[in-house]
Amino acid sequence: MPELPEVEVVRRGLAAAVDGRCIAEVRVLHPRPVRRHLGGPDDFALSLVGRTFAEPRRRGKYLWLPFTDGDALLAHLGMSGQFRVDEADRPLPQHCRVVFGFSDDGPQLRFADQRMFGGLAISVGGAELPDEVAHIAIDLLDPQLDLAALVSRIRTRTSGIKRVLLNQQIVSGIGNIYADEALWLARLHYDTPANAIPAATLTELLGAARRVMTEALAVGGTSFDSLYVNVNGSSGYFERSLNAYGREGLPCLRCGRPMLREPFMNRSSFRCPSCQRPPRRAAERG
């Protein structure tokens, strides 16, 4: 599941593959991934021909590929979106939805997406920062991040801390995997009210999140299966470094107690029953 490190791996791959190249042909094989383009699939394809890509950008889990004309191709990988770069005579990847051919007859760009939660759109004037991304908060790897301000903002929230970490309008880029990793490192229960956490602890938590995402990025991200791969189709290696996510029943790597898996927001949360104790308030709620 692509979170910030995985999206950044893809961004870097795209930078090497498409920067400066001119689109000659676009084929939309399934309408759903371009559903945000109001003109429909055919208009999407025609509108892109003749444009030249500049250096891809990212904020949180959003990715956009600016064109030299000031517009941009906006992309979100959702759960299972992939960009692949391959010679035109190579077979299309499974679940391939959109194919881009270039005027230089070099490798094609292919967008594949099994579950189609992701998608592509044309952002008019979006080369710097697409309007569609303006509501997304700055992410933890952005040099412009004001950590103290973020800590203060988080402390105004009454929701459980994991909900806040997953809220892309407060801090972006964190998904279920890295949220659980950061909470384990900071020894926090996911349901601890954000406004009950000392500023110093929140600073530690965000530092942990930033560290774990930086380390994941360095090894190509986290892959559990073929749903996340880089533009060459290769997996990342961070799964072996996970301390919490997916470790139900396995010993906590700090204290040895068996890790728990609990339902949370239609997904799962993994935590240590001893290092990450529930807050009193959560117990009252039942």
Add this chain to the structure above:
DNA sequence: ACTATATCCTGTATGC
């Protein structure tokens, strides 16, 4: 404004 939940989507795993 904030908070919480339902929804979209399909391949894989599991249970009967």
Add this chain to the structure above:
DNA sequence: TGCATACAGGATATAG
């Protein structure tokens, strides 16, 4: 063997 169900979880619409 088949059928049904649970699960994975991004962002967003909607309800409270």
